[in-house]
Amino acid sequence: MGPEMSRTQRKLKVGLLLNPMAGLGGPAALKGSDDKQLVAEAMALGYTSHVGDRVFTALNGLAERLQGLEVLTAPGSMGETVCERLQQSVPAFSFQVTGNVQSPTSADDTRRMARLLQSEGVDLLLFAGGDGTARDIVDVAEVGQVVLGIPCGVKMHSGVFANNPESVTRILKEMIDGELVTVMEGEVRDIDEASFREGVVRTRHYGEMWVPEELRYIQQVKAGGKEVEALVVDEIAAWVIENMEDDETWFIGSGSTPAAIMAQLGLPNTLLGVDVIRGRKLVQPDAREDQLFSIAQAEPCRMLITVIGGQGHIFGRGNQQFSSRVIQAVGADRIQVIATKSKLAALPGKRLLVDTGDQALDEQLAGFMRVTTGFDDSVLCPVQ
Numbered sequence: 001m002g003p004e005m006s007r008t009q010r011k012l013k014v015g016l017l018l019n020p021m022a023g024l025g026g027p028a029a030l031k032g033s034d035d036k037q038l039v040a041e042a043m044a045l046g047y048t049s050h051v052g053d054r055v056f057t058a059l060n061g062l063a064e065r066l067q068g069l070e071v072l073t074a075p076g077s078m079g080e081t082v083c084e085r086l087q088q089s090v091p092a093f094s095f096q097v098t099g100n101v102q103s104p105t106s107a108d109d110t111r112r113m114a115r116l117l118q119s120e121g122v123d124l125l126l127f128a129g130g131d132g133t134a135r136d137i138v139d140v141a142e143v144g145q146v147v148l149g150i151p152c153g154v155k156m157h158s159g160v161f162a163n164n165p166e167s168v169t170r171i172l173k174e175m176i177d178g179e180l181v182t183v184m185e186g187e188v189r190d191i192d193e194a195s196f197r198e199g200v201v202r203t204r205h206y207g208e209m210w211v212p213e214e215l216r217y218i219q220q221v222k223a224g225g226k227e228v229e230a231l232v233v234d235e236i237a238a239w240v241i242e243n244m245e246d247d248e249t250w251f252i253g254s255g256s257t258p259a260a261i262m263a264q265l266g267l268p269n270t271l272l273g274v275d276v277i278r279g280r281k282l283v284q285p286d287a288r289e290d291q292l293f294s295i296a297q298a299e300p301c302r303m304l305i306t307v308i309g310g311q312g313h314i315f316g317r318g319n320q321q322f323s324s325r326v327i328q329a330v331g332a333d334r335i336q337v338i339a340t341k342s343k344l345a346a347l348p349g350k351r352l353l354v355d356t357g358d359q360a361l362d363e364q365l366a367g368f369m370r371v372t373t374g375f376d377d378s379v380l381c382p383v384q
Helices: 036-044 051-060 063-068 080-089 107-119 131-140 165-176 193-197 230-242 256-265 289-298 324-330 341-345 359-365
Strands: 012-018 069-073 095-097 124-129 146-151 181-191 203-212 249-252 275-278 281-284 301-306 313-315 335-338 367-374 377-383
Touching: 012 051, 012 080, 012 107, 012 165, 051 080, 051 124, 051 146, 051 165, 063 069, 063 165, 069 080, 080 095, 107 124, 107 131, 124 131, 131 146, 131 181, 131 203, 146 165, 165 203, 165 359, 230 256, 230 335, 230 367, 249 256, 249 289, 256 275, 256 301, 275 289, 289 324, 301 313, 301 324, 324 359, 341 367, 341 377
Parallel strands: 012 069, 012 124, 069 095, 124 146, 146 203, 249 301, 301 335, 335 367
Antiparallel strands: 181 203, 249 275, 275 281, 367 377
């Protein structure tokens, strides 16, 4: 058990730091946003980052409690811009800008600003990005500094992120209200993006940071799911294939369980991407978000996804090609989730998580969802 934050009458001092490039590589099927050249390619395709929107959602949800925050942030797109937007929404909200950053911003800016914010004695270093940003933060995190990640990247395997922006709101409310909040060590992990694009996951442990121990709201480190029995996966695949219509179009999501379906169909598979099949034939490998949206607008489609082991996410982690507009174009009733019962039983709270970036859609998807767990076998799982 980690140290405890005691009740205090002073304002909660938060250092806010955004990675404005985070998440750009997800919808473009680039498997990450660490490579500046690939980020430029994603921008050239018309993709934009939604980091500012997600941070705004997290903090605007505090409404009247924003006055209980003393916010220190970085210039421009690394914090100042979203704080100005918040001030327009809640005029009583105030903040202070410190330091300087380059344009475009870089990992060096993240590390330098994280050091500066910590030197100002912030109670909580609140950062927005993905695993790459978490790596930059852990490089300079001081002993005992409490951090919290707002999930905005493509890769979010680390245990330092909240489940979604709304979870950040709940955690900050408890801290502002002076609740006794225990903190724990959260693991920072990242993968090699070049290998990721080749369908190979090479993860590496980079360290730990202290995070609020609110396990309802903090995601768990991604588990590889190696305990999955091949026989069960084969049964799931057989059932899905048996129920495919001859001329049906399917968006096959990432993961080893969907890969088993492609294997039984004798089709090449993008393990860490989205493949489109029609009439049981591959028509678009490793599809981008815009390609999926175009197809979904033109014809009825079905979407097949699995659950991230150890976390429970079905949207918003590694499959940002399934954007809110793609999900809505396909239709919630045409989403098929597959997972083994052992994977579901091992999930924290035995529930599924959605983090599409669209709060209204997240609320629409909440409730219960049927998950195929074997041949002609399924269970109902709560979704939140």
